[in-house]
Amino acid sequence: MQSVVDILTQPRTIAALVLCATVLGVVYRRFTRHSLPLPPGPPCDSWIFGHNLPKSFAYRTFEEWAKTYGPVFALRQGVTTVIVINRQQPAIEIMEHEGSALVDRPVSISAGETLSGGMRTLLTPAGERFKKMRKALHAHLAPKIVQSYIPILTHSAKEHILDLIDKPDLHLDHAKRYAASVVMALAYGKTSVKHDDPDLAAINRCLHRLGLAVRPGAWKVDVFPFLRYVPGYLDELKEGHKEELNLFRRSLAHVKGQMERNEPASDSFAKYLLERQSELGLSDDEIAYLAGSLFGAGTDTSASAISIAVLAATRYPAAAKRVQNELDRVVGRSRPPTHRDVCEELNELRAFVLETFRWRPVSAGGFAHKATRDILWNGYVIPKGATVIGNHWAIGRDPALFPDPETFDPQRWLRTDGTIREDLKSFQFGFGRRVCPGQHLALASVLLNTALILWTFTLREDPKHPIDELAFNESANTHPLPFKVIFEPRAVPTREAIKEMMEDYEHL
Numbered sequence: 001m002q003s004v005v006d007i008l009t010q011p012r013t014i015a016a017l018v019l020c021a022t023v024l025g026v027v028y029r030r031f032t033r034h035s036l037p038l039p040p041g042p043p044c045d046s047w048i049f050g051h052n053l054p055k056s057f058a059y060r061t062f063e064e065w066a067k068t069y070g071p072v073f074a075l076r077q078g079v080t081t082v083i084v085i086n087r088q089q090p091a092i093e094i095m096e097h098e099g100s101a102l103v104d105r106p107v108s109i110s111a112g113e114t115l116s117g118g119m120r121t122l123l124t125p126a127g128e129r130f131k132k133m134r135k136a137l138h139a140h141l142a143p144k145i146v147q148s149y150i151p152i153l154t155h156s157a158k159e160h161i162l163d164l165i166d167k168p169d170l171h172l173d174h175a176k177r178y179a180a181s182v183v184m185a186l187a188y189g190k191t192s193v194k195h196d197d198p199d200l201a202a203i204n205r206c207l208h209r210l211g212l213a214v215r216p217g218a219w220k221v222d223v224f225p226f227l228r229y230v231p232g233y234l235d236e237l238k239e240g241h242k243e244e245l246n247l248f249r250r251s252l253a254h255v256k257g258q259m260e261r262n263e264p265a266s267d268s269f270a271k272y273l274l275e276r277q278s279e280l281g282l283s284d285d286e287i288a289y290l291a292g293s294l295f296g297a298g299t300d301t302s303a304s305a306i307s308i309a310v311l312a313a314t315r316y317p318a319a320a321k322r323v324q325n326e327l328d329r330v331v332g333r334s335r336p337p338t339h340r341d342v343c344e345e346l347n348e349l350r351a352f353v354l355e356t357f358r359w360r361p362v363s364a365g366g367f368a369h370k371a372t373r374d375i376l377w378n379g380y381v382i383p384k385g386a387t388v389i390g391n392h393w394a395i396g397r398d399p400a401l402f403p404d405p406e407t408f409d410p411q412r413w414l415r416t417d418g419t420i421r422e423d424l425k426s427f428q429f430g431f432g433r434r435v436c437p438g439q440h441l442a443l444a445s446v447l448l449n450t451a452l453i454l455w456t457f458t459l460r461e462d463p464k465h466p467i468d469e470l471a472f473n474e475s476a477n478t479h480p481l482p483f484k485v486i487f488e489p490r491a492v493p494t495r496e497a498i499k500e501m502m503e504d505y506e507h508l
Helices: 004-008 011-031 058-069 088-096 109-115 128-141 143-147 150-166 168-188 198-213 225-229 235-260 269-275 284-292 294-315 317-330 347-359 439-456 495-503
Strands: 072-077 080-085 375-377 380-382 387-390 457-461 485-489
Touching: 058 072, 058 080, 080 088, 088 375, 088 387, 109 198, 109 225, 109 235, 128 143, 128 269, 128 284, 143 439, 150 168, 150 439, 150 495, 168 198, 168 235, 168 269, 168 284, 168 294, 168 439, 168 485, 198 235, 198 294, 235 269, 235 284, 269 284, 284 294, 294 317, 294 347, 294 439, 294 457, 317 347, 317 439, 317 457, 347 439, 439 457
Parallel strands: 080 387
Antiparallel strands: 072 080, 375 380, 457 485
């Protein structure tokens, strides 16, 4: 006798299930239709499957569709309505003002349940468990707490500059090592991460795998859940889950062992979670994943944002020069800028960083939210259960706010008196109640490293290796593909002199 799995995985059975599920869904939608229409959108590619989402750089295609169908348009994936928001004002009105209805995440069988074992905070559905996890993260990533991490940021930033002096061709790897060093120190109290550290390689593999899995339409199982029963279909994600769970377990076990042996242990997020595990009501693996969630909060976004700042400074030297002039005027040339300097009125620096967030947003396509009730907007309905996506790429190209959007122009963020404009918004770290909890840490990292890099070096493009400004990978958190930069020391006679100056940097 055939097993249920054998029957379910036969081609005819799969086709019949797809057809039945889709017909039932379409009929249900037709008879429960709201009196208001959905936002307009392109015609479906298939009556059964709905729209075929672009396999590459969907956020760029969505920007083009917005020019035809409007700032907010609707798509269909199977029986699920997908709403894509592409302009700033609708993003504020829907994602921010209606944020209480968009705290939830869509069910994610691929990235959420399979790759993350249902334990990754980024993809955890709204509810009490999510609140506990979020509260614990906020306890370690709130603005006042981040100030206590400045010595860690400063030490890692110094090492980043020294790395750039020694091996400038590896600048992308240096940015990743910097970000990982900060997060490993905060998460586990690990004081140093070397380039050949196996944990660093594992972290980068895990983040890359997650970034590919959460892209819209990446896995059909999120549209047609019965595909999870197809033998071998999810094996790649299951293997990825084993690797990252072992990494998180191993890192947590090291801290737990120190505590059990009463050994001196640096304060860390893992230590904090272990001390409060009963209060949080989380299992050992949930604690391991929660500690590991700092990688997503700080590592991937910070490394990419720093590399994008290097890309922008190389391609737009006039914009970089304005920041350098400001640093020379406020800080001088006798010492490098510190976090304290960055917190002062360095508006040219802040405008430069804000423009990098707009010009090449790290989470270019945004992360999906789920509407928990009907949302009415501008004569349309965003129905309960719909997937809602804020397209960062297109929002940052809103023609009403950002004319000539492909030009990197930090001056667009400044008033005539040189202060930062408050009418322009940056959504680099997400929307509403799902905004990235590591935003304050990431912003501090990007500002400090950008200031140090531009204070130390003049960045030049190698004419033998022209830079493609659109050459990025296809992860949900995008990274520039490798590009060549010439790092020239500024007004310092030798690289050794920079090294000597940086040795005392942490004590400034």
